[in-house]
Structure formats: structure tokens, C-alpha cells
Amino acid sequence: MNLPADTKSVLNDIKKRSESTPRSMPPSFYKDENMLPVEVEQLFINGWVCLGRADEIPNIGDYYTIDMFDEPLIVSRTKKSQISVLSNVCRHRGSQILTGKGNSKRFTCPYHRWSYDLEGKLLAAPLVDKSEGFDRNQCKLPSFRTHEWWGWIFVNLSGKADDFESQIVGLDDYVRNYHAEEMRSIGASTEQWPLNWKCLAENFMEGYHLTPVHRDTLHPMTPTRLCEKIPAGIGYTGYKSHYSQSFKGRTQTHPDMTAEECSLSMMVWIYPGFVAAISPNSAVYMSITPTGPASLQTRWDVIAREAVFEADEAQERLEFARAFNKEDRERLLDVQRGLASRFATRGFLAPPDYEGTVWDFYHYMADRLP
Ligand code: FES
Numbered sequence: 001m002n003l004p005a006d007t008k009s010v011l012n013d014i015k016k017r018s019e020s021t022p023r024s025m026p027p028s029f030y031k032d033e034n035m036l037p038v039e040v041e042q043l044f045i046n047g048w049v050c051l052g053r054a055d056e057i058p059n060i061g062d063y064y065t066i067d068m069f070d071e072p073l074i075v076s077r078t079k080k081s082q083i084s085v086l087s088n089v090c091r092h093r094g095s096q097i098l099t100g101k102g103n104s105k106r107f108t109c110p111y112h113r114w115s116y117d118l119e120g121k122l123l124a125a126p127l128v129d130k131s132e133g134f135d136r137n138q139c140k141l142p143s144f145r146t147h148e149w150w151g152w153i154f155v156n157l158s159g160k161a162d163d164f165e166s167q168i169v170g171l172d173d174y175v176r177n178y179h180a181e182e183m184r185s186i187g188a189s190t191e192q193w194p195l196n197w198k199c200l201a202e203n204f205m206e207g208y209h210l211t212p213v214h215r216d217t218l219h220p221m222t223p224t225r226l227c228e229k230i231p232a233g234i235g236y237t238g239y240k241s242h243y244s245q246s247f248k249g250r251t252q253t254h255p256d257m258t259a260e261e262c263s264l265s266m267m268v269w270i271y272p273g274f275v276a277a278i279s280p281n282s283a284v285y286m287s288i289t290p291t292g293p294a295s296l297q298t299r300w301d302v303i304a305r306e307a308v309f310e311a312d313e314a315q316e317r318l319e320f321a322r323a324f325n326k327e328d329r330e331r332l333l334d335v336q337r338g339l340a341s342r343f344a345t346r347g348f349l350a351p352p353d354y355e356g357t358v359w360d361f362y363h364y365m366a367d368r369l370p
């Protein structure tokens with residue numbers, strides 16, 4: 001599958017262009033149908049995709065199901081400190097095995113009651129297991145490479161991605177002291193937005209729109225003028241969203257945190273589709289995946305330190321995130337409409353502290369796409 005000619009030439013242009021003259025991508029980058037299969041295979045299936053949080057499945061046997069790129073998956077805790085991601089497709093005749101979430105010692109297919117252990121090994125296949133030539137070893141559920149990063153569960157579906165750690169060299173220095181692994185989910189949800197996935201990821205990760213779009217929500221806390229980009233790595237970019245002097249929230253910090261860390265939200269983008277705003281006592285994150293040229297799925301959540309739950313502030317945090325997500329959604333639907341125009345074109349990007357993360361992302365795309 002070929003990329004649209006103008007996208008290809010622009011990706012080449014981006015490799016050569018200096019950081020001081022950044023430009024946005026042409027509309028074809030966000031709407032051409034030929035982009036989608038290339039992105040899905042090269043970036044998502046061959047990369048690392050976040051499925052949720054380890055704290056959503058705290059006990060052995062806890063599981064939840066999720067679909068990614070039409071792949072039904074089971075995310076479960078097999079041991080105290082081990083999480084597995086299995087194909088949720090029965091090895092008998094292809095039924096989906098589980099739905100929703102729950103806790104179980106074994107996963108039993110509702111169609112003919114084949115059952116599997118937590119590692120995906122076939123335990124029983126009624127009436128078939130005594131048949132001549134039956135080989136239960138050929139009936140194990142496929143399992144996928146996983147990596148846990150500060151409590152977030154990542155999966156690589158093709159088995160071909162470079163090691164997760166090699167993609168994020170340097171990033172932990174900015175994130176470590178927030179101890180996001182100690183935070184827990186307030187309430188994950190999955191939404192479909194009629195929008196190209198890149199528009200949402202870019203929007204989440206640039207501070208240029210904070211003041212104009214989030215005038216009454218985020219601006220009083222993290223105004224555009226206080227954004228400060230960090231250097232990008234192979235598989236990530238990010239910026240520090242410093243708090244305004246007058247903002248007095250986010251007090252339930254971790255003792256490891258420096259004074260600077262206590263006064264900013266760390267904005268992190270692990271390519272292709274994981275974005276997070278990690279604040280001293282909570283974090284908002286989204287795992288964004290494409291479902292079509294103009295449609296995306298986002299599994300998103302707010303996670304928080306125990307003290308936030310104890311102070312009865314957890315629901316408030318979730319509502320706050322819903323409010324600014326709504327503001328973003330309205331603007332982004334306008335963007336999607338605008339990109340359809342025959343007069344839409346490449347634009348001038350703001351300086352690195354405000355839109356440099358978007359520019360970093362284009363470089364990642366230029367390196368990864370054929
Ligand atoms: S399809 Fe699952 S037991 Fe038959």
C-alpha cells in the first residue's frame with residue numbers, strides 16, 4: 001500500500017527541515033485511506049499499545065476484555081506480579097471466549113465449553129479430548145509480549161517491536177518520582193470519536209491550545225506560556241506543563257518528588273498512541289488507536305494516589321477530565337471538518353515549547369513509514 005504522494009514528499013521534507021521552521025502536515029496525512037493500513041501495521045501492530053492499568057486487575061484470575069484492531073484480547077493477572085495478554089478467540093471453532101470483566105480460575109468458551117487456564121493452556125475439550133490424533137498442545141491460546149511501565153500495561157501484537165525499554169531511554173528520569181505505579185484507576189472508559197487518531201494525540205500533547213481552548217478549566221492551572229518541552233527520545237516526546245503561581249492544588253505529592261516536580265504536570269507521549277498528563281497526585285491518560293481514517297477509539301482514565309480517594313476528590317478529578325475532554329472534542333471536530341476543505345494546507349507551527357512535541361511526532365512518522 002502506497003502513502004499519498006504529497007505525504008511521502010512532506011515526510012522527506014520533515015527529515016531535512018530545521019527545527020526553527022516547523023510546518024504542520026498536509027490534510028492527506030489525516031484523511032487519506034491509504035494511510036490507515038500502513039499506520040496500523042507499521043506503528044501499532046509492530047509497536048507498543050497501552051491496554052490499561054495493572055491496578056484494574058489486582059487479584060490473580062482478574063481479567064478484562066478489550067478489542068484492538070479487530071483482535072479480541074483478554075488481559076489477566078496470572079500471578080501476583082504477572083500480567084498476560086491472550087487472544088480471546090477459542091481454538092475450537094473461533095468463538096469469542098470472554099466478554100466484559102471478572103475473576104475466574106479458568107476461561108471457558110460458552111459455545112462448546114472448551115476451557116483454558118490463565119496462561120491460555122487448554123484444560124478440557126469435552127468429548128474431543130479422547131479423540132484419536134487430538135493434540136491439546138496445538139490448542140493453546142496465543143499470548144502476546146507485554147510490558148508494564150509504572151502500572152500501565154503495554155502489548156506488542158506482532159512480537160516484532162523493539163524492546164519497550166529501548167524506546168523510552170531517558171524518559172523515566174522525568175516520570176520516576178511521580179510513582180504512577182502507586183496510583184489506581186478511578187474509572188476507565190472506551191469512547192469512539194469521529195476523528196483521525198493523530199489529531200487527538202497531537203492535541204493532547206501540545207500546550208499551545210491550553211489557554212485559548214481551556215480558558216476556565218486548564219488555563220488557570222497550566223497556561224500555555226509556562227509549557228517547557230523536554231528533548232524527545234526514539235519512541236517518545238513530552239513537555240513540562242508548569243503550574244501557574246496562583247494554582248494551589250495537587251497537594252498529595254510523593255516524598256520522592258522534587259520541588260519542581262511538585263509544581264508541574266509531566267506530559268508524556270509514547271508513540272504511537274499513548275498520551276498521559278502525570279501530575280503530582282493523579283494522572284489522565286489515553287490510549288488512542290485508529291478504527292478508520294476518520295474514526296478512533298480512545299480508552300482513557302484518570303488514576304490517582306490513595307490520598308485523593310481518601311479526600312473524596314476522585315470523582316471530582318474524573319469530572320474535571322471529562323470537562324476538558326469535551327472542550328477538546330468540540331475543537332477537534334472543527335479541525336476534522338476543516339481538513340476536508342480543498343483549501344486546507346500546511347501551517348506554521350508554534351515554537352518548540354508549545355508545539356515541538358507535534359514536530360517530534362512527525363519525525364517519528366518520517367522514520368517509521370515506508
Ligand atoms: S468454539 Fe469454543 S468450544 Fe467450540
Ligand SMILES: [Fe+2]
Nearest residue numbers: 203204213328
Ligand atoms: Fe486540550
